[in-house]
Amino acid sequence: MAKPGRKSAVALEISPTVQSLGQRPQPPISLNTRATDEWNRVVNRMPSDWFTDETLSLLQAYCEHVAEGEAVQLMIEKVRNTAMADDESYKRYRDLLRDKELQTRAALSCATKMRMTQQSSYNALSSNTAKKTASTVKPWDA
Numbered sequence: 001m002a003k004p005g006r007k008s009a010v011a012l013e014i015s016p017t018v019q020s021l022g023q024r025p026q027p028p029i030s031l032n033t034r035a036t037d038e039w040n041r042v043v044n045r046m047p048s049d050w051f052t053d054e055t056l057s058l059l060q061a062y063c064e065h066v067a068e069g070e071a072v073q074l075m076i077e078k079v080r081n082t083a084m085a086d087d088e089s090y091k092r093y094r095d096l097l098r099d100k101e102l103q104t105r106a107a108l109s110c111a112t113k114m115r116m117t118q119q120s121s122y123n124a125l126s127s128n129t130a131k132k133t134a135s136t137v138k139p140w141d142a
Contacts, residue, residue, distance in 0.1 A: 023048070024043045024044065024048050025043060025051050025056055025059075027039040027040065027043075027060075027063075028056075028060055030060075031060065031063060031064065031067075032067060034066075034067040034070060034071075035060075035063040035064050035066070035067035036063075038062075038063040038066045038067060039059065039060070039063045042059065042062070042063070042116070043059075046116070050114075051114075055114055058110055058113060058114055059110075059114065061106070061110050062107055062110035062111055062114065062116075065103050065104075065106040065107035065110060066103075066107050068103050069100055069103035069104055069107060072096055072099045072100045072103060073100060075096050076093070076096045076097065076100060079092060079093050079096065080093065
């Protein structure tokens with residue numbers, strides 16, 4: 001049973017037993033190289049226990065959407081200069097833009113569900129505080 005009252009300086013200096021760090025989930029072998037890079041970037045950025053077994057398929061879908069969105073963006077860049085050449089070129093360009101939007105929306109939905117977006121980490125009060133702090137002129141900038 002713990003003693004009531006303040007802890008002594010010696011008791012405060014003794015660190016508690018360090019628990020083993022959680023293992024970060026490994027990317028599935030079905031992911032392509034770019035999606036695997038995204039998986040590792042996200043997993044290493046979040047706390048080690050952030051992704052549970054139930055959310056791994058959602059994380060996989062997020063990484064696939066990000067990788068696919070980047071691939072579509074590369075195609076958009078290739079056809080952008082010739083997009084107005086004829087109706088067929090314009091239709092292809094427009095279809096690619098739609099595909100990019102679909103991938104972006106899907107990735108954003110996955111990220112929001114996994115609470116990885118700013119919307120998920122800010123409430124109205126903390127968001128206003130962050131905005132005010134960012135817009136305030138700092139003394140060293142004046």
